[in-house]
Amino acid sequence: MYRRVLIVLDTIRLGDTLAWIPYCEEFRKTNPKTDVFVQCSHSELFEREYPLIQFNNEIDHADKKYIIRWEDRYREYPLQEVACVQLGIPYKEILPRIKYLEASTRKRVTISTQGTSQAKLWNNPRGWSEVISYLNLKGYEVVCIDQYEYFGNLQTLQISYSPTEGVTSKVGPHIPLSDRIQDIASSELFIGVASGMSWVAWALKVPVVLISGFSSPDTEMHSNIERVTAPEGVCSGCFSTFEYDPSNWSWCPSLCKDEEFECSKSIASTEVISRINKILKIV
Numbered sequence: 001m002y003r004r005v006l007i008v009l010d011t012i013r014l015g016d017t018l019a020w021i022p023y024c025e026e027f028r029k030t031n032p033k034t035d036v037f038v039q040c041s042h043s044e045l046f047e048r049e050y051p052l053i054q055f056n057n058e059i060d061h062a063d064k065k066y067i068i069r070w071e072d073r074y075r076e077y078p079l080q081e082v083a084c085v086q087l088g089i090p091y092k093e094i095l096p097r098i099k100y101l102e103a104s105t106r107k108r109v110t111i112s113t114q115g116t117s118q119a120k121l122w123n124n125p126r127g128w129s130e131v132i133s134y135l136n137l138k139g140y141e142v143v144c145i146d147q148y149e150y151f152g153n154l155q156t157l158q159i160s161y162s163p164t165e166g167v168t169s170k171v172g173p174h175i176p177l178s179d180r181i182q183d184i185a186s187s188e189l190f191i192g193v194a195s196g197m198s199w200v201a202w203a204l205k206v207p208v209v210l211i212s213g214f215s216s217p218d219t220e221m222h223s224n225i226e227r228v229t230a231p232e233g234v235c236s237g238c239f240s241t242f243e244y245d246p247s248n249w250s251w252c253p254s255l256c257k258d259e260e261f262e263c264s265k266s267i268a269s270t271e272v273i274s275r276i277n278k279i280l281k282i283v
Contacts, residue, residue: 002035003034003035003064004034004059005027005034005035005063005064005065005066006038006062007036007039007068007087008066008067009021009039009068011068011069012041014042014200015194015196017040017041018096018196018199018200019199020080020082022096022097023080023089024050024053024083024087025050025053026087026089026094027087030089035054036054037054037055038055038056039055039056040056043056045098045099046097046098049097075240075243078091078220080094095223096199098181098204100181101185102185103186105186105187105188106141106187106188107141108140108141108183108186109135109142109187109189110145110184110189110191111131111143111144111145111163111190111191112144112146112195112198113128113144114147114151114193115193115194116151116195117248117249117251118152118158118160118250118251118252119214119238119239119263119264120214121193122193122267123261123264124264124266124268126269127211127268127272128163131191131269131273131276132163132165132166132167133166134273136166140280141168142167143168143183144169145180145183145184146171147171148162148172148173149171158250181200184197184204184206187206188206189206189208189209190206190207190208190209191209191211192210192211193210193211193212194210194212194214194219205224207224207226207279208221208224208225209227209272209275209279210225210227210228211267211272212227213230213236213263213264214237214238214263214264218240229263230264230266235262236263238263
């Protein structure tokens with residue numbers, strides 16, 4: 001007799017969903033005679049890739065229910081391990097599978113510069129412009145796929161704007177996620193911050209340069225990426241050390257800084273460019 005298990009991914013964040021979805025399948029594999037139902041956002045990305053899981057179907061009875069969510073007590077865990085802990089399965093890094101159309105690679109680099117907190121951003125004011133100029137000089141089309149033209153706190157005027165110079169702009173909430181996926185799939189490289197689009201690129205097996213000072217190196221994925229973090233001796237990794245307040249755009253732990261967002265402000269464009277050169281084999 002089969003038992004019925006419901007797994008709820010209690011998040012609307014694309015990155016969290018992509019990080020956790022492989023472990024729903026891993027749970028199914030390690031629990032024979034179990035019908036697995038999953039409720040999650042962006043299920044259209046996964047239905048074809050995980051055909052033995054029932055996504056967002058009505059279920060009148062479940063023998064067991066798991067609710068996977070990020071909580072502050074998990075801040076020292078890699079994001080993917082959070083799902084393993086709550087499902088009671090061993091942790092190993094697993095690449096998520098998502099629906100996309102095969103695309104020929106072009107001399108293109110996609111970038112995503114925005115995040116839901118200023119701490120997630122690359123706060124070096126010249127960082128993106130210098131990297132974009134360098135890629136243009138090397139003959140690369142740079143495509144910006146941010147969802148919004150700006151993000152931030154209008155009351156305090158702490159606003160981050162997407163780059164416009166030297167890029168092909170595909171910015172705007174009207175652009176379907178499927179289009180952004182295809183832009184990444186046809187790129188030689190993706191450059192982003194610790195947010196959902198970096199997880200998308202990783203799932204597509206596109207090399208990733210991930211720029212993050214606020215999260216520790218163990219937080220995100222490890223394979224097929226070049227991670228650029230704050231220089232040694234500079235405050236960093238606060239997401240893994242302090243209680244995170246996602247409702248506060250300007251969150252930056254006061255006990256851990258000489259200057260706000262010094263972690264990512266200290267990441268030089270030359271360091272990012274060196275990782276780009278490594279992946280694209282530019283000499």
